[in-house]
Amino acid sequence: MRIVKPKQLEQLAAGYRKTAGKHKKTVTVCCGTGCLAKGAQKIVDAFEECLNRRKVKDFDVEAVKKTGCHGFCEQGPLVVIEPQGIFYTKVKPKDIESIIEKSIENDEVIEKLLYTNPQDGRKIEKYSDIPFYSHQRRIALRNVGKIVPSDIREYIAVDGYKALAKVLTTMTPDQVIDEITKSELRGRGGGGFSAGKKWRTCRNVAADVRYVICNGDEGDPGAFMDCSIMEGDPHSVLEGMIICAFAVGAKQGYIYVRDEYPLAGIRLQKAIAASEEYGLLGDKILGTDFSFSIRLSRGAGAFVCGESSALMRSVAGEVGEPRAKYIHSVVKGLYDLPTVLNNVETFVNVPVIINSGADWFKKIGVAKNSGTKAFSLVGKVRNTGLIEVAMGTTMREIIYDIGGGIIDGRTFKGVQTGGPSGGCLPETQLDLPVDFDSLTKAGSMMGSGGMIIMDDKTCMVDVARYFLNFLVSESCGKCVPCREGLYQLHKLTEKICEGNGTEEDIEKMEKLSQQIVVGSLCGLGKSGPKPLLSTIKYYRDEYLAHIRDKKCPAGVCKNLIAYRVIPETCTGCMACVNACVYQAITGRKKEPQVINPDICQKCGACAAVCKYNAIEVS
């Protein structure tokens, strides 16, 4: 069906809400990439099979919703029973029968599937009571995990495309740009440039053709915010883009999705087809004279293609290499025409701002950093997953309240924000408010929103080495400072990790880093040394321990550690002997074992199986 009047959109929303409301209860099964990998499809199949077998009153297969990512990937597969909001974690297909019997046919709660709060061991029944969720503020992720991404009616039912209708019927392009500018929405891809200003510049360039591109090339290791949005709420990405196109006067848009996100590509493609069918995209949108179409552009998975000029070359079918941006891409972008390029999360915020107003949006967050920011919280925290918090929330709140603290009660050592181009921040910075300006001031950056938490068993030199290794292989290799400089920095960190470093090497690395920052062609090289510089700044002692004492305090760098059996603690259970594939451990049963350092490959398998903590790393 084609919607030609905004009124029809409202009717459709009301109608769908009514049909959906006929079910006494609904079940949402998280089908984000994480939960799918953990077997969410089997859960859906089990529901279907079970429901076909038992005829449940007021409940059928349609009431089982396959939604996008709920964010709590650690605990997947997740099942939520609405309207009570009962939250089941780590659900297995064999649990479905009892879920239907107890929680759907009756109002009982299955205790063993509930989430256990790691801090006090208490079982938590409701979705909204879990600390992981209760400390969040979800705007960009407002629909992710709640609606069925593959059904456009689900999105329309939650006021989807309402902002578009408002824009097309009651606002002028200038008013839209003014509203976005007033909201102080800053680009969520990392740069933090004012979205309104960008749109205004694009509109003011004299040109017949303009483009709108959505950057879904999320390449940071450990980041999956944009992926979850594209998978879980593809229509809000489209709506944001259409509003932007109306504001700047574009007829054609592209969504650049990396090929590592096959599901996001499928869901977006489906969403594009559905919105075209409903007359919300394509020719004469909502019966007005405004036309705009969107095409999906698949990236081949190069990290550098997240950089605007490289991305645009890639969209145009050329090799994804950056060019110097002395003329901004907003003036001369795709095919040398004015182009607005914004991140997925930026576009998703647009419909909310239009619907609720810039003043409302500005109240969230802190001054000049309005709104919220989604992060993928990973690493050594208890609750890993996808989160969204108001700007200005402190690192401590994110790590301890939402993340539930460090795993196994170990101590916090650092947090890496902004991906390979960001930096590591130590414990002294825990009360730093998380916003664009504060992070940059502390020597890291917001980036697209990866947040990797590290504990005392993480070696910071090794972290710097890891990120440099990533950048060496992801640098396009066009300019010398990035291609050769990062390679040399990586060699130097390797040297230190192997215990061959000197104190001059630190100085040499700092000096070379400065030149790379100044000399590189694009953002990848310019920010590439940041992980290294920030770890040297905050963890110099650890570098010195590697160099002077030839010790790795965290026990990570293989050349600098040795495994040893503590004779007093060892019970001679022989578990380690069986675990060691190199046969480096010898000894008699019920007597202390001995590790032969010449054979030991320092894989750590023995320490992992020892129940008595009798193996120490020094």
Added chain:
Amino acid sequence: MVTMTINGKLARAKEGEMLLAVLRREKIDIPALCHHEAVEPYGGCRLCMVEITKKEWAGGKNMVTSCLYPVEDGLIIQTHTTDLIELRKTILDLYLARCPNTPAIQDLAAQYGVTQTSYEPVTDPDDCILCGLCTRICDRMGFGAISAVNRGHSREIAPPMKNAPPDCVGCLACALNCPTNHIKYSDRGFTREIWGRKFDLVRDAKTGQPTITKEFADYLSKHSDIPRDYFELKDESHRRETALSLGKIAIWNREVPQ
């Protein structure tokens, strides 16, 4: 016309020009390894970076790649500040780690006082400095037979799948423009070999000497109005032909109308 200040001296330039062209015209010695007038600026070697400022920037400065930066009225340019020299030194130092045995790099580095790399040299160095001139010129010629493959430090210039390039015509534009003579080719008799592909050379009808490859002659005649036999002659044969035709119209050979 725009007016700029370069190292304290006034210089004029045409709108749309790039800074490097003006610097070269003003006889300022500025190194650039990836630049060639015939192809689009690239910005890969980073040696031509200069410092720019403007009166209205209130002391703010910026370092830009001169080969890519369009001229602007009132620009104040410095080409040899301590920072810039330090940057060029570092870049040449890095180049030396990649190409320790390449004379062109050794010479340029020596000019900046770098005689030995302070970094770890690669284990099996070659002469390729990855300036990309060969691929860009090949693209400009209209062939696109070779390109850069792999990313980052493993980047190299190669034909597709590292096989004999199907689109190559053996014109030698890549090899003759390589600043370090890294691209090797051989002409033996009537056979030319480059990028692992063999080409037959056309025989000059007059002198019997080899001229250009058959593929290149085919390409040139197909993409122009000039008949193919024109390309079958060597330069000296062309000159002889031209002399003969000029001779035919020379005044002393012309028949005087009755």
